Structure formats: structure tokens, C-alpha cells
Amino acid sequence: MAWDFSTEPEFTEKLDWMRDFVKREIEPMDLVFRGPGDPFDPRSKARRIMKPLQQVVKDKGLWACHLGPDLGGQGYGQLHLGLMNEILGRSRFAPTVFGTQAPDTGNAEILARFGTEEQKARYLQPLLDGDIVSCFSMTEPQAGADPGEFLCRARADGDDWVIEGEKWFASHADMSEFLIVMCITDPDVAVHAGSSTIIVPRDAPGLEIVRNTAVGPKDEIGSGVHGYLRFNQCRVPLANTLGTVGGGFNVAQSRLGGGRIHHAMRTVGMLNKALDMMCERAVSRVTKGERLADKQMVQERIADSYTQITQFRLHVLYAAWLLDQDKGYTHRVRREISAIKAAMPGVLRDVVYRALHLHGSLGMSNETPLMDMWQYVPEMGIVDGPTEVHKVSVAKDILRRVDPAPGQWPTYFVPHTREAALAKFAPYLEEDDE
Numbered sequence: 001m002a003w004d005f006s007t008e009p010e011f012t013e014k015l016d017w018m019r020d021f022v023k024r025e026i027e028p029m030d031l032v033f034r035g036p037g038d039p040f041d042p043r044s045k046a047r048r049i050m051k052p053l054q055q056v057v058k059d060k061g062l063w064a065c066h067l068g069p070d071l072g073g074q075g076y077g078q079l080h081l082g083l084m085n086e087i088l089g090r091s092r093f094a095p096t097v098f099g100t101q102a103p104d105t106g107n108a109e110i111l112a113r114f115g116t117e118e119q120k121a122r123y124l125q126p127l128l129d130g131d132i133v134s135c136f137s138m139t140e141p142q143a144g145a146d147p148g149e150f151l152c153r154a155r156a157d158g159d160d161w162v163i164e165g166e167k168w169f170a171s172h173a174d175m176s177e178f179l180i181v182m183c184i185t186d187p188d189v190a191v192h193a194g195s196s197t198i199i200v201p202r203d204a205p206g207l208e209i210v211r212n213t214a215v216g217p218k219d220e221i222g223s224g225v226h227g228y229l230r231f232n233q234c235r236v237p238l239a240n241t242l243g244t245v246g247g248g249f250n251v252a253q254s255r256l257g258g259g260r261i262h263h264a265m266r267t268v269g270m271l272n273k274a275l276d277m278m279c280e281r282a283v284s285r286v287t288k289g290e291r292l293a294d295k296q297m298v299q300e301r302i303a304d305s306y307t308q309i310t311q312f313r314l315h316v317l318y319a320a321w322l323l324d325q326d327k328g329y330t331h332r333v334r335r336e337i338s339a340i341k342a343a344m345p346g347v348l349r350d351v352v353y354r355a356l357h358l359h360g361s362l363g364m365s366n367e368t369p370l371m372d373m374w375q376y377v378p379e380m381g382i383v384d385g386p387t388e389v390h391k392v393s394v395a396k397d398i399l400r401r402v403d404p405a406p407g408q409w410p411t412y413f414v415p416h417t418r419e420a421a422l423a424k425f426a427p428y429l430e431e432d433d434e
Helices: 009-031 048-057 076-086 105-113 117-128 246-253 257-284 295-327 331-358 370-374 374-380 387-400 414-424 424-433
Strands: 136-139 153-157 162-170 178-184 195-201 207-214 226-237
Touching: 009 048, 009 076, 076 178, 076 295, 105 117, 105 136, 105 246, 105 257, 136 162, 136 226, 162 178, 162 195, 178 246, 195 226, 195 246, 195 257, 226 331, 257 295, 257 331, 257 370, 257 374, 295 331, 331 370, 331 374, 331 387, 414 424
Parallel strands: 136 178
Antiparallel strands: 153 162, 162 226, 178 195, 207 226
16 A cells, blocks of 8 residues: 655656746736636737747647647646646636636537537637637526526427527636537436537527626626526537537536546645735734734634645545546545535635735735635635535435444444443453452
8 A cells, every 4th residue: 555645756847847937927917917808818918928828838748738648738637737737726827828727628628528520620629729718608597507407498400409598607608619508408308318518609690698797896797707698599500419419417527527626726726825925924014013923813824724725735636636546537536526626615715814814904905916816715616516515415425325323322322332342351351350
């Protein structure tokens, strides 16, 4: 049995290069390009800066490392990808510069796995090259992320699908070349067998973006990058079905596991950035005649933050390692991914609030990154499934392995267990009596 927390020296060198590159070349972009769509939108002025940076990443062999060599990536396992995403989480622009931005990464993976040759030729290669943006449209206004309540339908009409219904919070829809839309294609069976994923070009007739939605109150209504969509007799060819008709749920599930690990490790990067700011503030600020760093309540908050971050980080890396071991979305992999997803918003809330509070009025102003971090707290509790859903999944998986007590009393009922222990050690006790 081997327990090892080390990283190969050659990969450590890559991580060191990434850490310096992100800090020196990418993080400054966060200060200049502040629009919610700037890291993703091909129309943004930021693209002119990102293009040469992306080429540097490609030349280093670190572009889209989640993909196999046949698709231009390195085929790294989740553990390596987790360590990389820990660094990428320090900047909004870093994932795009490294070709790992959501939702394009998951969309590329399912196109590679389920797409026809024609679909791959039209959509996959430009997506891999970073020339276009895509959208995964699943959630609905009345249903959220619960597929059992979806109402958006697609019916076959000749050689076309005709899509009717609404979708909500479809990230990057307005800037996308195409959308992958999850529709109910057979309402008479369970959603696991009656849903399909369909590729919808952005310019498809009948696709309307009612408005865009932003996260947080600082942007005007109608801004943001999350689309509220309406499909009005939207027609696309039947050939745009991704995977099999009725297999949409499996397609959707196949893109979620690794993505949730990447989200979690990027959150670790954000947490470490918050801790760095907290510590710098503590050793720099003097009040009541001593540094904040010398006050025990401040020391406690720093210690608690470090401990929470370390525990969360190790749990995420364990989930990544487990996914590498199982090579699939097994029961135990799903349990750990759900557990880290459920833990993520709580750790983020605790650490960012401590850092923000330690900075006083400066922390709640727009002159540090802390309030930007704060808005991610509720977001991380909702995206990729609500926290409560993941907690239920974890509990159910644990409980299904537990047998009920055989009688009135629990198996750990002390009068019974002590009686059994006395019987077990009776010969020794009798010897003592003699």
C-alpha cells in the first residue's frame, strides 16, 4: 500500500511556470477588462491580448490538457488537471488562455464522445482552437436544474426537430456559435429515457434571447452573460441530435464530473488568494498599538482559514484521484464529487468573509478584489446543482450501505455490548478472581 502526496518533478516545473505566467501576464487583465463577458466573448477587445498568450500556452504544451492527444491536448488525468486549475482559479481570464473555460470544455468533450463526423467537423475543431464559444442550455425558469420538471419540448417533423419552450441561465448563449440544448423528446417516459440533446446554431430561426442576466446587483438589468431563452417553433435538422434520441440525460451527466472538480480546484485558487490578502493585511495594519497579526482573534481567523482551505483542497484532490482510478462516474466517485460540491460554498463564504472583514471598509469597497469574490459565494451554491441536492446524494449513498439494527436496541447498546465483552474475556476475569 502506497500513500504519496508528492508531485512529479517535471510536472512541478510546469506548475511553477504556470503560476508565474498567470500572475505576470494574465491577472493584470482582470483589472482592465471588467465586463462579465470579457474573458469569453470573441468580440471583446481582450481577445487581441489573449490570442498571443494562448499561443504561448500551446507552445508550452499546456493547451486544453483535459483533452487527449488526438484532440490537441495532453490527456492529463483529473489529479493533474486539479493542480493546474488551482492556479487558473486566481484569474477570470486564465481558463480561457489555457483552453479550459466552461462550458466549452464540457461541450468539446461530449462532441468528441457523442458527435457525428459532420458535427465534429463543423463545431468541434473551431471550439478546440478557441475561435468560437458554445453554450450548454439545460436549466429552465420553472424547474431550475431538475430534469423531471422540464417543459421545453422537441418534436420530430419530417427531417427537423421543432423546439418549443424556455431555457434559463444559459451561459454565453448570446456570444455562442452554437448551443447544446437538452429537450424532452418523449414526455410519456421518465426523463432519463425521454430527453435528448440537440445542437442549435445561434442563428437558428425561432431562437430568441429574451434577455441576458448578470450575477449580482452591480450590472444593469439585461446585461450579463446568462441567457433567458425562448424557442418559438425553432427548427433544426434531426441530424443535429447529439448522441441518441432519448439519451440526453447520459450526455449531460458525462460532462459534469470532471467539471465539478475543476470548479472546486479553481475555488481553492481563489481561497488561497483571499488568504494571501488576509495575511498581508494582518502584517501591514496597526491598530490599538499593535499589528493585526499580533491579535489572537486575527490569528485564530487565519489559522481557521488555512485549515479549512487545506482540508477542502485535499478532499478535492482525493475526488480527482478517485476519478482517475475508476475511469468513470462510479458510485464512490459521484459521492465524493457531490461532497466537495456541497462543501465549496461554505468554505468560500467563511474564508472570503474573514478576509473582507479584516480589511474593514476597504474590504467592502470596490478597491480590492474581495467583493468580487464575495459574489461567487451564492453562485457556487447553485451552479452545477444546488448544495442541498448534492447533500441528499451523499447521504443516500452512505445510508444505502448501512443495515438496520436487528432488534429493538441498536447494535452499539452498551448493556448488550458489555455483556458480550464480559463473556469474551470471562476466562481472564475468572483467573483474576482466583
